[in-house]
Amino acid sequence: MEETYNLMAIILNRRPFAEADSRVVVYSRERGKLDLVARGVKKIKSKLAGHLEPLSLTDIMAVRGRQYDYAGAAVSENCFFNIKNDLAKLAAAGQAIKIFDKLIKPGVADEAIFDLLKDYLEVLNFKKSGFDVLNWFFIFKLLVALGFKPELYNCVNCGGKITPAGMKFDLARGGLICGKCRAEQGLTISENAVKLLRLAERDSLEKLIKIKIDKKTEKETGKIITDFFHCSV
Ligand SMILES: [Zn+2]
Known part of the structure; x- marks a missing residue:
């Protein structure tokens, strides 16, 4: 049986990996920053893709793999629609996430930092x-x-x-x-x-x-x- 674990995570970034896969960097409440492989996300019909968009708050079921852990299932809780549809907000979020990603070391869970990042996205989403x-x-x-x-x-x-x-x-x-x-x-x-x-x-x-x-x-x-x-x- 495959070993799985659940994460409440904010997607920091996503980049292509292998032929049809993506590599997703997330900051999770449970395990801090980590890297997951999302299989088949580059395919048009991928069910995972939309839920693993950068700047989304997503509930992820991760599957432990031999080399990499995988995102087995993902359901977004908040996709911060107003940020993604406003270029100025998107630029601000991009800059903040870049600094966040640079400052945060992988594998250290910190609920206060998770909440701060979540608050930031929530405030930016509604701010004018x-x-x-x-x-x-x-x-x-x-x-x-x-x-x-x-x-x-x-x-x-x-x-x-x-x-x-x-x-x-x-x-x-x-x-x-x-x-x-x-x-x-x-x-x-x-x-x-x-x-x-x-x-x-x-x-x-x-x-x-x-x-x-x-x-x-x-x-x-x-x-x-x-x-x-x-x-x-
Ligand atoms: Zn003094």
Whole structure:
């Protein structure tokens, strides 16, 4: 008898494999990131193909194989139709998934990360604009979940409590430096950006996208998160 296991998974990407098959990379709640072979998916009549489209949330029955595990059956739970039918959303999701795939190691299950990715797709699916902001909130939360949590409350130099005057964000040391330490290195950071980063650590994406952010703070925070991402990984 074949050994099988069930997965609730988000399809990250799919590429051709052998003649009629595909190789599907998924992030599952049960087993984290893994690679499955989907047989015959390139055939027009394949029943599996539609359910294994990238950016779908799919219930998969996997079959253990000698060389590769296979997707034996798949039923999509949510195909995030609004993302797939909007080029701007699709571009945003493509960028987020690419970073996600790069940061996540295979075979490590983490329910919080699964939920974050699922939340991201759900929010993007219904959101009308502001996809950039959603993306950097997602990337920031992902970094925090992976252990790259910046220090936002105490000075990374002296350990003192952070007060707004003269504070800076030190990318190399991963957190704020207080005004008293008079750091020469580090990015100047506004009080609003710090508040936003603190909220981003704590709140869900659904809650975060409701915050009214002025253009200046949006630009500043986006740059800090991008720099922090490049410095952390
Ligand atoms: Zn200090």
